[in-house]
Amino acid sequence: MLSLNRLCSKPRAYLVSSVDSILSKRLEHKFHPKVTTKKLYETLGVAEDCEDETLRLAFVHLAKRFHPDSGAPEANTVRFSEIESAYREIRRIRNAQKDEEALSGVEEFDIKHTAPQHRHYLTFDVGIGTPSKRQKLHTIQRAQKAVDNVMEHRLKKLQAEERNTLIGMDKQKAKDIKTRYGMDRLVEDLIQEAMNKGEFSDLSGIGKPLKSTSARNPYVDFVTHKLNQILIDNGFTPEWIQLSKEIREETEELKKRLSEARNNVGELPLIPKDESIWRNNLEKFKITTKQINNKIDKYNLLVPILQKQMLHVRLDKLAEQVLSVSPSKDNKKYANTSHENSNMSISQDLFNFISDLFSKKIIRR
Numbered sequence: 001m002l003s004l005n006r007l008c009s010k011p012r013a014y015l016v017s018s019v020d021s022i023l024s025k026r027l028e029h030k031f032h033p034k035v036t037t038k039k040l041y042e043t044l045g046v047a048e049d050c051e052d053e054t055l056r057l058a059f060v061h062l063a064k065r066f067h068p069d070s071g072a073p074e075a076n077t078v079r080f081s082e083i084e085s086a087y088r089e090i091r092r093i094r095n096a097q098k099d100e101e102a103l104s105g106v107e108e109f110d111i112k113h114t115a116p117q118h119r120h121y122l123t124f125d126v127g128i129g130t131p132s133k134r135q136k137l138h139t140i141q142r143a144q145k146a147v148d149n150v151m152e153h154r155l156k157k158l159q160a161e162e163r164n165t166l167i168g169m170d171k172q173k174a175k176d177i178k179t180r181y182g183m184d185r186l187v188e189d190l191i192q193e194a195m196n197k198g199e200f201s202d203l204s205g206i207g208k209p210l211k212s213t214s215a216r217n218p219y220v221d222f223v224t225h226k227l228n229q230i231l232i233d234n235g236f237t238p239e240w241i242q243l244s245k246e247i248r249e250e251t252e253e254l255k256k257r258l259s260e261a262r263n264n265v266g267e268l269p270l271i272p273k274d275e276s277i278w279r280n281n282l283e284k285f286k287i288t289t290k291q292i293n294n295k296i297d298k299y300n301l302l303v304p305i306l307q308k309q310m311l312h313v314r315l316d317k318l319a320e321q322v323l324s325v326s327p328s329k330d331n332k333k334y335a336n337t338s339h340e341n342s343n344m345s346i347s348q349d350l351f352n353f354i355s356d357l358f359s360k361k362i363i364r365r
Helices: 001-010 011-031 033-044 052-066 077-105 131-164 166-175 187-197 222-233 239-263 274-304 315-324 333-364
Strands: none
Touching: 033 052, 033 077, 052 077, 239 274, 239 315, 274 315
16 A cells, blocks of 8 residues: 555656656667667677678687686676677677668569460460450561561572573583483482593402491490491401400410520439529519519400400419420530530549549559
């Protein structure tokens, strides 16, 4: 009751003060938005036209300085709350401005003054509009078509007059190559005339039947077959065929070099000197064998037929085969000299042994 009496005792003053406060707040919000925004930017210490990234960096820097949990001497809860609220308000204002710009950029379509899409007509050769409009468009279109026809007729007339002149007649006569029967000349007639003149006599396939093109792989389409045939005619060979040729040639060369190395040593069993020479030669041939085996690996990956794949070249097997064959007679010089040297060494040893025996007997006497 006491509170009611107090309110009733001063109702006029209370109402006036409340109304004044509300009006002042509304007027401040309505007439001073720029001042408020300016204060927000001043709180963060940035300009009003700064970029979003600059605004964010300024907020982060001030938050690190005044955050109550940062442990810095400048930490202040009130100051930090002011900075945070200012940053959030600026972000809200900027987002609202961006939304307004995006909405203003959207084009609003007004279909009040456009004809409905189903109002298409096939009469009068034109499409949209009322019958009177379509009739007018049809009249204009007919007039334009008539003008085009007249222009085309005049051009044809000028071309016909040009044909009747001397230049036009010469051009026409040059084109009109006729036979003695008055008919236009065919391609066959021109070919026969060229053959009679001997223009085809220098061809490589003259007098020979044409090659049969019926024999081809049924599992390959016609276009691929023709492309392969063109490549073969121009001297192209697949990579796996070239590799097979190189492998065969290099293998034969390796066998030939092994045979030459075999001729440089003597008959089996080999003496230690010949055996060392033979081993040195095999060490040299290992590099060539490795290169050949690398090509065989590549060939086995490229070859289209499984039965055509090759095995690696084994140098030890080739060496055994070559050693099993006796050296040729023409190349036995080194072998003979080696055996002669061995015989000489044996005879020298015998001579030394006999001389030692005689010397011992003389000493005993």
